[in-house]
Amino acid sequence: MAKSTGKAKPYTPATTWDMGSQTLAVLGDVPRIVREFRSHLMRNPKAREAVRKAEEPTGDKKADAARKQHAQRVTANWMRSNGYTPVIEPADYTDPLTGKKINPNGVKRARRIDMVEQYQRRGILEQRQVLAALAVRMAYEQTEKSPPAIKAIQVDTSPKPDQHIAILMDRISKFTSIFGLIHSKDRALLDCICVRGNGPGELKCYRGRNYRKGIEHMQEALTRLADALEL
Numbered sequence: 001m002a003k004s005t006g007k008a009k010p011y012t013p014a015t016t017w018d019m020g021s022q023t024l025a026v027l028g029d030v031p032r033i034v035r036e037f038r039s040h041l042m043r044n045p046k047a048r049e050a051v052r053k054a055e056e057p058t059g060d061k062k063a064d065a066a067r068k069q070h071a072q073r074v075t076a077n078w079m080r081s082n083g084y085t086p087v088i089e090p091a092d093y094t095d096p097l098t099g100k101k102i103n104p105n106g107v108k109r110a111r112r113i114d115m116v117e118q119y120q121r122r123g124i125l126e127q128r129q130v131l132a133a134l135a136v137r138m139a140y141e142q143t144e145k146s147p148p149a150i151k152a153i154q155v156d157t158s159p160k161p162d163q164h165i166a167i168l169m170d171r172i173s174k175f176t177s178i179f180g181l182i183h184s185k186d187r188a189l190l191d192c193i194c195v196r197g198n199g200p201g202e203l204k205c206y207r208g209r210n211y212r213k214g215i216e217h218m219q220e221a222l223t224r225l226a227d228a229l230e231l
Helices: 030-043 045-054 061-081 115-121 127-144 161-179 184-195 208-228
Strands: 087-090 108-111
Touching: 030 045, 030 061, 030 208, 045 061, 115 127, 115 184, 127 161, 127 184, 127 208, 184 208
Parallel strands: none
Antiparallel strands: 087 108
């Protein structure tokens, strides 16, 4: 058996983009993210200028490195604010005795903050609008779940195939009833936001200069749905 030298080997990236623990994780469809970022650059002259300068070398190594770092920060901030990179946060839990949130071991977790939560944090969506969006999402997610697994082999009590179908049909029926409350002119937008987890810019009609109109339509659509759900 070979003896250990006691020295840790340096990390060797598997690919050119793999930077180990410093790798910028991407959560989502990359081509779509690129389209949304380009749309963001069209609306934000400062961000567009930062990216443009990073692609135009001046011959000064220090200046070029500073430009690239600035462009990377602009890109990373945009991805983080749009839920495309995980947020590192304390994994607090509620103490059953005191009712307070605690984290004695300082445990942290990585969590994706989706677009609905991002809009709430920015003050774009109110609480009842968020609840309406979550009602659609949770109903949809239930239709994606498989029937409960059989934990133990029990011939007499094992669920029958017909029961599995009944459970799935019940879930689909609930989603259909909630989605049916959405006004016809709002369905494409709320399907994009609540079901697929995208922003209004995913729809072609709300890209570029029309992005603000998409945000306003989203607010109005979720208000109408909240009224229909009596939230």
